[in-house]
Amino acid sequence: MDKKGAKGYWISTSTVVNQELFSEYVKKVGPWLKEVGGEIFAKDTEPQGKERTENANLAVICEFPSMRAAVEAYESSEYQELSKLRNAATKNATFTIMEGMDEATKLRRAMGL
DSSP states (O other), X not given: OOOTTOOEEEEEEEEEOOHHHHHHHHHHHHHHHHHTTOEEEEEEXXXXXXXXXXXXXXXXXXXXXXXXXXXXXXXXXXXXXXXXXXXXXXXXXXXXXXXXXXXXXXXXXXXXX
């Protein structure tokens, strides 16, 4: 875990079924993300869902300084409490944590190798 220069990402899709609860989640999770070094990298309220995500009306990618930071943020007691709101407000949710490319891989690609 934590290749040099590789960032960590949360990737989530869901169908929001309770906008009021989801708005409460967003209001709380935004400031918390900043506290743990995360930020929203991309968000789409009209994603083109494929392979069991066809009905999703929300896709979000959050970026963290490292894979370790992404995992620790997700596993924290604070986020586990916040995720109860997200889970209650959505259905058919997916959630994946992944590591981005490390600096060496980025350099090789930039050089066409």
